[in-house]
Amino acid sequence: MIMRKTLSALLGLCLLSAGAMAHEFKLGDIKIGHPWSRAMPESSPTGGVYLSLNNQGKTADKLLSASTPRAAKAELHTHLNDKGVMRMREVAGGVAVAAGQEVKFAPGSYHVMLMGLKQPLRVGDRFPLTLRFEKAGSVTVEVVVEDGVAAAAPAEHAH
Template identity: 60%
Template structure:
């Protein structure tokens, strides 16, 4: 029994770490990732969780060498049609709260992507916060095609 438990523990310790987190001030950026997209797609999106253990802050901007532009976006219901729009003024991060950037919701939109990353690739993304400042995170590209962008994007 003891040998079995030790073997299981050794197996778990040999697994690659799946989560990757980054901190800047009271903010923790958890598991920034993107999904593999078709090679011809001029856009991609980045998702993550941002936890705030301090006072209110705001994600103001993002940038990456992976795209000509990065914008903070959200999905909105426009008379029954789901559309993506840039978030005016950034993404609010409430004191003591957590904000999730996820498919179908808030996200970092990468525009004019010259070459799509493939599953397993990683690329840097710099995030600019109003109070906490800047942090560069590593975005992991995961398998699984992103949903087709709704009309009107």
């Protein structure tokens, strides 16, 4: 009985801490969900940012670009299967977000590629990322750096 109460309490704390880590931002009809980055080795010149874009409006929009003082350059990227080999490619023209739809930026899919990191991405760090949309305009969100192991996603690969 005591063991069950202890496990229940621990589970409750885990759920509370997971909820506390989640954060959202809003720009017009676009809801930006939980911008995060995976901690990277000290020597890594690159990193990725992941988030969700939910267009709650009645007209389509498009994410055109991203920028951050944390890196020399930020590009919108995706993964493509090139004859059985997964490759990252810059997304030309931006990422469309249809009306009433959600687009997820996640490991192995769309992501914001950070190149020329000015300092390592360490667990617990937070940094600003400005997203520029075709119709909604620009918004600066806060990216939280999380433990890559806890993210349980496919490994990043080098450019």
